[in-house]
Amino acid sequence: MKPELQRRVQRYGWDYSSPHYDAGWQHQLSPAQERLLKKSNLQKGAKVLDISCGTGLVTIPIARAVGSEGEVVGIDLSEGMIQKAAEETEKKGFSHITFEHMDAEDLDLPDSLFDIAINSLGLMYYPNPDNAIKEMYRVVKPGGRATALVWGRRSACGWTELFPIVDRRVESDVCPLFFQLGTGENLHKTFQKAGFEDLRSDRFDMTLHFDSDEQAITAAFLGGAVALAYRKFDEKTKNEVHAEYIESIKSYSNGSGYEIPGEFVIVSGRKSG
Template sequence: MRPELQRRVQRYGWDYSSPYYEKGWQLQLWPAQKRLLEKANLQKGEKVLDISCGTGLVTFPIAETVGPEGSVTGIDLSEGMIEKAASLADKDSVSNVSFQRMDAEKLDLPDDSFNIAINSLGLMYYPDPDKAIRETYRVVKPKGRAAALVWGRRKECGWTDIFPIVDRRVESDVCPLFFQLGTGETLQKTFRKAGFTDIVSERFDMKLHFDSDEQAVIAAFLGGAVALAYRKFDEQTKEEAHAEYLESIGSYRDETGYDIPGEFVIVSGKKFG
């Protein structure tokens, strides 16, 4: 897929998923995202960039940690995500956050602006992750740092049949290299090429709990990467796809719902200065 087309697919796909993203993923992703923020070692008063912030799932915890003397700028390619995040900030009167629609591969931000940049589960969707990490390096201050969370290896993530299930019904090519960054040392090498030093990597497993069939379906089809392709399904196709997906995760079901395995990778590094 051409880079400009992939960006368009990502932008409008996440626009469509923004109303469902929190319901499908907030509780499920928080343990991994919390671990990312712990590794980031955020400090009071720091100026933070949250790249691919979505609806603010990590933006708001960051804002609380850095306190009123600090600040967080959340950026995302999806206008729907940014609008949702901004409305939540207004609703809860969070004054030390701001949100802008922006391409992670072309940050409209000055050099050496932030103490730390965070990227939680955004890098897998970019046409050129290397360029995005170079841009991250550029906007971080000397002696500043960056930390990123990505999904791990495909074989270790129990929900991945969603991609072929959708692709069999409508061609999507949502993220052809989705799991590449979480395989081997790919993400560490990307950080190193961008100029980061003192690189630390951690790979870990976590279960994603979904209370019901409905919640699992919302997360997979409406709240995630295939939302744009899913819009093309008629009602019968939707029902067939739902049934096939639920069958694919059936082995992870018990009396409490689904506990689906997921593997994650966190990589962090520092900017020389």
């Protein structure tokens, strides 16, 4: 898929996912995202960039950590995600968060502006994640840090039959290299190639809990990467893919819901200076 087309697919897909994302993923991803923020070593008064901020699940904890004397900028390619994040932060009374519609591979931001740049589960969706990590390097101050979280190896993630189930009905080509950065030392090497030093890597397993078939289906088809392709299905096809997906995760059933294994990788690095 050509990069511009891939960006358009991602933009409209996440616009469509935005009303459903929190219901499917907020509690499931929270432990991994908390670990990401701990590794980011956020300090009071810091200026932080949250890249691919989505609905603000990471942005809001960042804002709490840096305090009112700090500043947080959240950017995302999806206007639907940004709108939802802005509504949530306004409701919670945060005045030191701003959101902007922006491409992570071409940040419309000055050099050396932020103390920390954070990317939580966004890099897998970009046409060229190397460019995005180079942009993270460019916009952090000398001595500043960047931290990224990605999914790990395909074989260690129990929900991955989702992609072939959808692709058998429609060629989505949503993220053909989804697991590449989380395999081996690929993310570490990409940070190193961008110029980051003092690199630290953390690979870990974490169980994703879903309360019911309905929540697992919402996360997989409405709140995630295949939402745009799923939107094309008629009701018969939707019922078929629901049944196939539930069959693919049945070994992780706990009786009422599911405990699905997931693997994640966090890499952080410091800009020299």
